[in-house]
Amino acid sequence: MLPTFDVVVIGGGPAGIAAAVRAAECGVNVAIVDDNAFLGGQIWRKSFSLDAHAGEASLWFRRLEKAKVATFCGKRVFCQPEPGVLICEGDDHVLELRYRNLVLATGAREGFLPFPGWTLPNVMGAGGLQAMVKSGLPIAGKRVVVAGTGPLLLAVAAYLRKQGAEIPILCEQASWDKLARFGLTLLASPKKFAQALQLKRELAVNFSANTWPVAAHGTTKLESVTISHNGQTETINCHYLACGFHLVPNSELSALLGCEIRNAFVQTDELQRTTVPGIFCAGEPTSIGGLELSLIEGQIAGLAAAGRVLDAERLFPERKAARRFARHLEHTFSLRNELRTLPSSDTIVCRCEDVRYSRLQRHSSWRSAKLHTRCGMGPCQGRVCGPATAFLFKWNPDSVRPPLFPVRVDSLATCSTPAPENVIGDH
Amino acid sequence: MRMPSEITIKVNGHALSVPVGATVAVAMALAVSKCRTSVSGELRGPLCGMGICFECRVNINGRRHRKSCQILCEPDMEVSSED
Numbered sequence: 001m002l003p004t005f006d007v008v009v010i011g012g013g014p015a016g017i018a019a020a021v022r023a024a025e026c027g028v029n030v031a032i033v034d035d036n037a038f039l040g041g042q043i044w045r046k047s048f049s050l051d052a053h054a055g056e057a058s059l060w061f062r063r064l065e066k067a068k069v070a071t072f073c074g075k076r077v078f079c080q081p082e083p084g085v086l087i088c089e090g091d092d093h094v095l096e097l098r099y100r101n102l103v104l105a106t107g108a109r110e111g112f113l114p115f116p117g118w119t120l121p122n123v124m125g126a127g128g129l130q131a132m133v134k135s136g137l138p139i140a141g142k143r144v145v146v147a148g149t150g151p152l153l154l155a156v157a158a159y160l161r162k163q164g165a166e167i168p169i170l171c172e173q174a175s176w177d178k179l180a181r182f183g184l185t186l187l188a189s190p191k192k193f194a195q196a197l198q199l200k201r202e203l204a205v206n207f208s209a210n211t212w213p214v215a216a217h218g219t220t221k222l223e224s225v226t227i228s229h230n231g232q233t234e235t236i237n238c239h240y241l242a243c244g245f246h247l248v249p250n251s252e253l254s255a256l257l258g259c260e261i262r263n264a265f266v267q268t269d270e271l272q273r274t275t276v277p278g279i280f281c282a283g284e285p286t287s288i289g290g291l292e293l294s295l296i297e298g299q300i301a302g303l304a305a306a307g308r309v310l311d312a313e314r315l316f317p318e319r320k321a322a323r324r325f326a327r328h329l330e331h332t333f334s335l336r337n338e339l340r341t342l343p344s345s346d347t348i349v350c351r352c353e354d355v356r357y358s359r360l361q362r363h364s365s366w367r368s369a370k371l372h373t374r375c376g377m378g379p380c381q382g383r384v385c386g387p388a389t390a391f392l393f394k395w396n397p398d399s400v401r402p403p404l405f406p407v408r409v410d411s412l413a414t415c416s417t418p419a420p421e422n423v424i425g426d427h
Numbered sequence: 428m429r430m431p432s433e434i435t436i437k438v439n440g441h442a443l444s445v446p447v448g449a450t451v452a453v454a455m456a457l458a459v460s461k462c463r464t465s466v467s468g469e470l471r472g473p474l475c476g477m478g479i480c481f482e483c484r485v486n487i488n489g490r491r492h493r494k495s496c497q498i499l500c501e502p503d504m505e506v507s508s509e510d
Contacts, residue, residue: 035478036497048448109479121461121472131476136449137456221460354467379481
């Protein structure tokens with residue numbers, strides 16, 4: 001059996017790595033867990049053809065290695081049978097982790113919205129397609145329409161272009177007006193402004209605001225996309241549609257552990273403490289603020305979890321500045337009302353159970369839709385259609401129950417509380 | 428960038444060469460551009476690319492419902508789409 005760790009960090013992206021590094025550098029016993037094959041999360045996902053990370057990521061990876069953090073990859077937390085114990089499912093076994101303090105750095109996923117044809121193969125998330133290319137998908141010479149909303153679209157378009165893809169258009173649903181005001185706020189942050197300028201240089205693609213996808217076409221896979229631009233529609237042939245509507249926090253584990261969640265975000269105090277004693281949260285689950293904020297919050301959480309409150313407090317001013325950027329992001333890339341009218345009556349909303357829009361319209365709540373249509377009851381447990389229906393119908397999410405993910409029956413058996421011995425055979 | 432070397436796996440019974448380090452989701456995209464058939468008969472491939480959506484699930488070495496975007500190809504792996 002593994003020892004009890006002073007600090008266990010869930011999630012190996014920038015926030016989790018920063019938390020693990022700062023905690024371990026204080027001399028406490030730290031473990032970090034991630035469900036992917038490698039640490040790095042999404043933004044620091046390494047390309048399959050490269051041996052090592054570059055830039056800022058490489059510095060953090062070096063510190064992580066030096067700090068002797070116990071690393072568990074390919075492990076998914078699915079339940080907490082008792083406080084201080086987490087059960088994770090691995091490839092062919094179950095891992096039990098005991099912690100004194102816990103840092104939740106579970107990151108974010110892309111927001112998806114249903115529109116006719118969005119379930120066709122080769123319609124992917126923007127970050128989703130980038131992850132596929134980093135995992136070996138050849139993209140050189142392919143035509144990719146990038147669409148949706150958020151700064152991630154620019155980064156993805158720049159990356160794909162660098163890999164040799166042709167990007168006929170980048171469709172951003174936000175208005176020019178909002179984008180211009182967002183651009184002005186970047187002037188207050190020299191680092192972000194420089195990043196934006198560099199992206200613009202690398203991008204050199206047809207960027208179109210006030211533009212969004214209305215339908216994807218194809219028989220066995222995507223062949224073309226129809227977009228709406230200032231009231232006009234246009235159909236563009238392409239191999240892939242990379243389409244994401246900003247980011248959604250992964251707050252399911254926090255909810256399962258009893259942490260307070262408001263408007264999908266995990267509530268934390270100055271030291272990144274959640275409302276549950278001994279449980280901290282850092283990065284995108286607390287607010288969508290990007291890499292810089294994730295690194296700062298991760299460090300504060302890691303230091304605080306290791307008992308170094310004074311060191312953590314030194315990072316407060318930096319975090320305050322980074323949080324301002326998060327608020328601008330939220331305002332700029334909020335979804336416009338027109339997107340609620342994208343699905344037609346036979347558009348699939350829940351991809352796991354193939355529940356169509358017309359069946360959901362009859363219901364007044366997420367709970368009612370789940371019980372009557374199986375919407376959100378499939379393998380992804382509503383991680384895709386939950387945020388979509390929250391936007392389409394203004395439904396509130398339900399409570400989260402274990403197991404957090406579908407798991408094997410033998411994994412589930414390890415999670416159940418054993419019956420007291422005297423019960424068996426007494427009757 | 429170094430030239431990636433290749434390994435051979437089997438997808439739906441046919442041999443396929445993939446670069447070392449590629450995920451099974453990539454192999455499926457190269458071979459058949461779908462991973463599974465949905466409950467109402469639609470063809471589906473990966474959506475999120477990061478282990479959230481379960482659209483990329485396939486059978487690997489006889490085990491069902493594996494998330495192919497999170498699993499690396501290994502020599503002689505036998506993969507099939509979920510129909």
